[in-house]
Amino acid sequence: MAKSPEEEHPQKAFGWAAKDSSGLLSPFHFSRRETGDGDVTIKILYCGICHSDLHNVKNEWGFTMYPVVPGHEIVGTVTKTGKNVKKFKVGDRVGVGVLVDSCKRCESCQQDLENYCPQMVLTYNSYSQDGTKTYGGYSDIVVVDEHYVLRFPENLPPDAGAPLLCAGITVYSPMKYYGMTEPGKHLGVAGLGGLGHVAVKIGKAFGLKVTVISTSPKKEDEAINRLGADSFLVSSDPAKMKAAINTLDYIIDTVSAVHPLAPLISLLKLNGKLITLGLPEKPLELPIFPLVLGRKLVGGSDVGGIKETQEMLDFCAEHGIASDIELIKMGDINMAMERLAKSDVKYRFVIDVANSLSQ
């Protein structure tokens, strides 16, 4: 008979989990595996709340396995290392992002693209190699194979830097892959939330001109004066959208709800690229004519490999880029999820795990 979450592993653990599709989280006792030879055990200090966490707790994608402990923007301190661990020692500040394992043998893994490995193991709601379920960072400790642990730069604040582990790499990877790094080119960022605001900062650091595209006119002041965007386009204003036709070299589309692609595609120049990063539950409508007539493309991207995630963290440390956050206590998680559903956060909630997670 399968063991209960509390008994299946030797190290006691405690966190908050959602038990059903209401998505409400509550205290949850479970356990973590013993620190293996290649493993690192981490005391969790902070964990960012990603919109994926919200999608998952409510089973919006249809594959949640309850109980689910979300959280894949984890920053903490190493407390134990296995005997073969080379990269880390006790006391190191580290991060864990969206994946905690992969096959290590396939073409994707060999190319440092573990995030595209067909056997990739997600930090939560996934099956480990030993057949047990993974639990995420809304918890006190996590045990991870050192390969999938990131060195967290000293000069990055651990709370404001936590969201980089998903939001950061999710925008950084496609910006590199699809060539959005030529200074002077014009990037559009659709959606000014957890992903969008980091995309603006990274885009500016790449030397790009950045336009934020949003349905909310009241985000304009922040976008320009605080985040450094060059301009702001209200997507529900037909006249403004028309005037901006054919002006963007690329668009990072971070919107996670179903939304029309046609207006965004029209903003692109010839050969323009629309990279979609949000994960709506239903398919989007894609008009083909404008793609054909303008040789434009729509591409996807899904976080990044470990090597690139480290590169992104170091890049952000070098350029002083972190997320804009609202720090919350673990007990406020359900309230935060409700506010997140209404996009009422500037721009990421981060749970102060170490100071507020008590049994």
Place this chain on the structure above:
Amino acid sequence: MAKSPEIEHPSKAFGWAARDTSGLLSPFNFSRRATGEKDVTFKVLFCGLCHSDLHMVKNEWGSSIYPLIPGHEIVGVVTEVGSKVQKFKVGDKVGVGCMVGACHSCDNCDNNLENYCPKMILTYGAKYYDGTITYGGYSDTMVSDEHFVVRIPDNLPLDASAPLLCAGITVYSPLRFYGLDRPGMHVGVVGLGGLGHVAVKFAKAMGVKVTVISTSPNKKKEALEHLGADSFLVSKDQDQMQAAQGTMDGIIDTVSAQHPLLPLIGLLKTQGKLVMVGAPEKPLELPVFPLLMGRKLLGGSCFGGMKETQEMIDFAAKHNITSDIEVIPIDYVNTAMERLVKADVRYRFVIDIGNTLKSSS
């Protein structure tokens, strides 16, 4: 008052035109401009029948101006050249494809991408620089600015090379642009019609492994034995499609009807590319998850610039690539259009203009 088509230009011309959205074509007297200093005038010998012609005669895209003479896969022999023409002389075998004008001053034109110029002028149904409407190749003569004329090498048969001027460049350009032309790659071709069959030939000549994806199992033998495809997938056969998941570097999708994208995205390897060259009028459903999970992309492409069109013709000549055609007399054209609606042609109709288009006067 605007002049009638017959008298608006000095040179008499004759062709077949559609008059209304029934799309039925019938004899039509009109006129062509005098050969300007940069123009090439040629006697039309053959013209391919492109599916776009069918869309346009029936006004399916909503942009048709009647009377409409279609035809943008035009080949023939030069009869006159303007005083400033450098590349062609009388007697040369030439062709004209999808466009006859562009602005020549924008970034796209500067980069040999006249096909993406915002002021690009289509070979038929568009307004030329002088304000008159352009008429296409279902006619006895063509006058075109030399910039938009390509040379047809001697070793290419004129009739079977006509379709290259649209179908050929439409598939050649994205194979190059999206990097699906490297030996050893695996590319799928969706739809085995005018575009699809040429895509198979070009891809094979580039050293690429080709799988044809089609709804029609009865096209399999031809695809493998005659066109040289390496394999054939019946898109409605779930088992076959499942077995081929994650095997293709790219797919050239030539289907212009509504069709599901999800199964095609599934056929792509990680970082694979789905390229649309068929243009369905209504939007298609794009499933986002599979695009993200494999960092895949979906792009479009629209024929090609003049430099690349000539490069494509020369590549075809080098590799002996032509279209598989059914030559028809002009008065069969309405029947041909009906058969084209049912995809009943292997794989392009070509009108024998030189021998069968005769003015009634």
